[in-house]
Amino acid sequence: QIHALVITFGLRHDSPISSKLLSLAALSGAGNIDYAYRLFSTLHAPRVFDWNTVIRGYSISKNPNKSFSVFIKMLRAGVFPDYLTYPFLAKASARLLKPELGGAIHGHALKNGFQIDKFINNSLIHMYASCRDIVYARRVFDEMPMKNIVSWNAMLDGYAKCGDMASARQVFDLMPQRDVVSWSCLIDGYVKNGDHKEALAIFEEMLVLGPKANEVTMVSVLCACAHLGALDQGRSMHCYVMDNGLPMTLVLRTSLVDMYAKCGAIEEALYIFRGVSNGKTDVLLWNAMIGGLAIHGLVNESLELFTEMQIAGIVPDEITYLCLLSACAHGGLVKEAWYFFECLGKHGMTPKSEHYACMVDVLARAGQVAEAYQFLCEMPVEPSASLLGALLNGCLIYGKSDLAEIVGRKLIELDPDHDGRYIGLSNVYAAVKRWKEARTMREAMERRGVKKSAGFSCVEISGTLYSFIAHDETHPNSKQIYEILEFIVSQMKLDVHKDIQEYLSL
Structure with a gap:
């Protein structure tokens, strides 16, 4: 319309006006670069x-x-x-x-x-x-x-x-x-590379030495809290956002929903989610909430929220369907999983390896191990390690040792430097008392120089994260910790004994 007015008033050859109109068409959010190029082509010089x-x-x-x-x-x-x-x-x-x-x-x-x-x-x-x-x-x-x-x-x-x-x-x-960009780049780098504890340590250093954080910094920090399950620290970050008057952008709200959901605070996640009017939401915010409900086994709530999302006019993307497939896996909903998987193709989306892995997980968890293996063989993409891992877990749960051996060997071929692949196949052999083959797997792992990395867990107490491995005695209060642990185990045994006695007396 503006272009038409310019032509009508004979100003099409006015350079300042033409340049401003060109900038508006090429660079503004409501612009159209192809239209801008057509306009550019009409300029004399x-x-x-x-x-x-x-x-x-x-x-x-x-x-x-x-x-x-x-x-x-x-x-x-x-x-x-x-x-x-x-x-x-x-x-x-x-x-x-x-x-x-x-x-x-x-x-x-x-x-x-x-x-x-x-x-x-x-x-x-x-x-x-x-x-x-x-x-x-x-x-x-x-x-x-x-x-x-x-x-x-x-x-x-x-x-x-x-x-x-x-x-x-x-x-x-x-x-x-250094400015806020410098600190944010470093924090985000640690988050993207999986060192979430270091990311939070850098943020603490920033609070003392650096400038005030902005919303970009807080998105990265909240992501670190989400991965660590550090709910108290996540709440502190939320308070920091509010106390410093940072703009509550949609990206920041989505990060808060994701953090609260992954840390198990579903009610707080829903509170943040519901605080955004439907007209100002996007698919990422809905995905965070649907996925959060799914990972905590709230399957019906997850599917109901998807229905609400469609009513709100938000178009689902590949991540939406991945979250829904995850919900189906947790709830054993095979029929619904097939429906969502087929929706990808119907809506012009190509399933990624993650979608195939989720579908295999759904079938394997439901005991349809043979169907899962057939599905895997008919896939148009090469199976990933996560996909084969899902099938292997299903084989172990339902005692399909022959298929488990095939899958376990394929996993080692795909990922020969991953300690878990050898241990997984060793466990397959041990489950059916094939001790010689189980030992052979451990020896193959040692010959290749693959070291077993110790698994660890984290617990957050008063806003501080503590990591520990099996038989860990590095904590200064480890003696008291083990005493409490032994007491809890003894109480559990007493409860079990009591339940058995009550059952026998019926």
Whole structure:
């Protein structure tokens, strides 16, 4: 409509108005990049700003490839790129995960004299790190004569994305100054790499030494609490959000729902969930709540919430159906699981390995082990370790030792350096008293140099997490802990004996 008015009033050749209209069409949330390109094509002599606007628009669109098509047309038109052109192209390369394109853009920028431009170099560090080429990212970083905090943050985030938290921490410690982005990158890196306790430790350090956390920081911290089951700490984080007046974005609300649900505080999760009006929810929030109900065995509530979700007009995605399949597995609902699995295809979604694994789990838990194995053999994707593990558990529960042996051997082939694979097959043999084969598995594990990692559990007491393994005596109060444990066991035995006596007297 605005474009039509511009044409009607004869202003289509007015450069400032055309450029603003182009920016609105290419970059705004309600815009349309293809429409923007058609508008751009009508400009008599587009400036470099206009070319950059279209390149930028495509770099954040569903088809970042077109950024490069426009760039080539720009060069052919004799328009010289500036310091803004290359970062948009680097962003497109990062989104496409194509370091070869990014490398070509890097070379072009150097050729045109942009070697020391911080804005371009920072975008190149991000691009190479996103493409998991951390060596080139570091090379660009080291060759920068002048670095700003964005440069340091890009390098820190790059190491974190590549899973090298030792180097990420080293960069963090060397930073001449740190902002909330620096702390958030480090915390998120530890969360993404599974070191949730360290993530919380860094957050505690941030509270003392660093700036005030923002909603991005809190999303990562809440994720750490969720994985550790640290409910008291999660509640403290919720209080921090409220006390510091952080904006309660939908992403942050979803993280709170996820944390409370995974920590077993279903009522608190529902309270946060219900605090969002239906018109402002999204599929991620519904998934968090449906999945939270499912993992705690609240199967009917989970399915009822899905019905409510459909009434609210929220379109389910692949994660929604994964949560529903998980609920069916917990409730032994084979018929319903088949329905949800088939819904994926009906709604234009392709089942992932996780969906197949859940379906196998549903069948195996329900005792339909042969059907689960047939389903596995007919899958269009290669079976994953989690999928075979679900089938193996079903075989063990229902005494299908022959099939369990086949599955156990396949698991070792898939994951030969995982201690649990050897122990799982050893347990299969032990269950049917094939002691020689059970011992052979343990020996095969030792020959390969696979060490059995000790399983551990965590318990949260007064906001502090304590980890312990079997026969652990490292805690300073371990003597009292074992005394209480022995007392509890003795009371359980007395209760069992009492129940038996009551049964016999009937």
